[in-house]
Amino acid sequence: MKVKGKKKDKVNIVTLGCAKNLVDSEVMLTQLKGNDIDANHESQKDDANIIIINTCGFIENAKQESIDTILRFADAKESGNIEKLYVTGCLSQRYKDDLEKEIPSVDAYFGTMELPMLLKKFNADYKHELVGERLTTTANHFSYMKISEGCDRPCSFCAIPLMRGKHVSRPIEELVKEAKSMVRIGTKELLLIAQDSTYYGLDIYKKRNLAELLKHLSDVEGLEWIRLHYAFPSGFPMDILDVMAERDNICNYLDMPLQHGSTKMLQLMRRGITREKTEQLLHAIRDKVPEIAIRTTLIAGHPGENESEFQEMMDFVEKSRFERLGIFTYSHEEQTHSFTMEDNIPEEVKQERANLVMDLQEKISHELNQAKIGNVYKVLIDRKEGGNFIGRTEFDSPEVDNEVLIDARDQYLRIGDFSKIKIHDATEFDLYGEPI
DSSP states (O other): OOOOOOOOOEEEEEEOSOHHHHHHHHHHHHHHHHTTOEEEESOSSSOOSEEEEEEOOSSHHHHHHHHHHHHHHHHHHHTTSOSEEEEEEHHHHHHHHHHHHHOTTSSEEOOTTOHHHHHHTTTOOOOGGGTTOOOOOSOTTEEEEEOEEOOOOOOTTOOHHHHHOSOEEOOHHHHHHHHHHHHHTTOOEEEEEOSSGGGTTTTTTSSOOHHHHHHHHHTSTTOOEEEEOOOOSTTOOTHHHHHHHHOTTEEEEEEOOOBOSOHHHHHHTTOSOOHHHHHHHHHHHHHHSTTOEEEEEEEEOOTTOOHHHHHHHHHHHHHHOOSEEEEEEOOOOTTSGGGGSOOOSOHHHHHHHHHHHHHHHHHHHHHHHHTTTTOEEEEEEEEEETTEEEEEOTTOOTTTSOEEEEETTTOOOOTTOEEEEEEEEEOSSEEEEEEO
């Protein structure tokens, strides 16, 4: 007599938010598969009976997207399309009690550091032997690497320490092991991320040790590009620039969120730096690495930002001529220091100011890109889209920066390969070129 077996569980992980969350989802995926659980990330097949949502809780728009996603899958559970729904990540860490009351149909909520508890729901164990091993969900040729967790900075507007805790660096040997593992599966570009990468090492090595980490990663055979993100300007370790200048596989690229160009606003934001010192730092960085592309992010509409402070930010952007720039409108986050201030700038004014900054940046970016016409660059080919191969120079990070378009009708390039491309045209955010 045949006994009908229980249908095997299928898990789909849905990731919202930043690249740091993506890395967490990749670690989760690795642990689930390491426990022989059928798991996928962002699967397009509608065949999973268990959903795990890795949420973002950074700013209001991100929180709303996370809540909408939870509600959508909660409805799917109510209608019998899925059997179990678990929620993890930043929103769950920050608002667990509220979420349990408001959306009780979720089977369990977990914080940002509770992966072992989530695994218990699958009768699975956290496998320490898998530390340093990771299944990637990006294109094979580039991978994100989280070098530390949490943040010790007191920025007035930021809720990340509430969700991610204090700064904790990962040991160099663990990161080198992970880098070698990434290379074995095809990674050519490693994107280093953290809440604050320049704080790296203070907790475990008692000094800022990012330069040492960069040297060790640079020595990993097969890594052609190493890209540095989320450097904090106050206390910036200048020795990383020496390593960047001497090592060919460390990209001349620095992502350094500066948040504002007014000293008054920087003080209100508790950034530990003035505009004058910021400008001195930018000059020093460009003196040491003349070819560097600096990406920054700014905030428009923080409490206390009057028209004069906004004009200071516009002046700062115009004079600094950042190669890459993004801007957020201020989000009034409870439990932050800024929440004690009155959020009295209308949303439409915040958005108008952000638009004006981006209009100025478009003009700067267009001028900088026009100057690239006729130059030859090493370009990493990311994908084919429409009639073009699309790639990036060392001055561009995936998804947020400029791209290089190469006509695919006359050329054949392999995804994940590097190619020498001569630029023949440029717009505000795109370069057009052909292989040489």
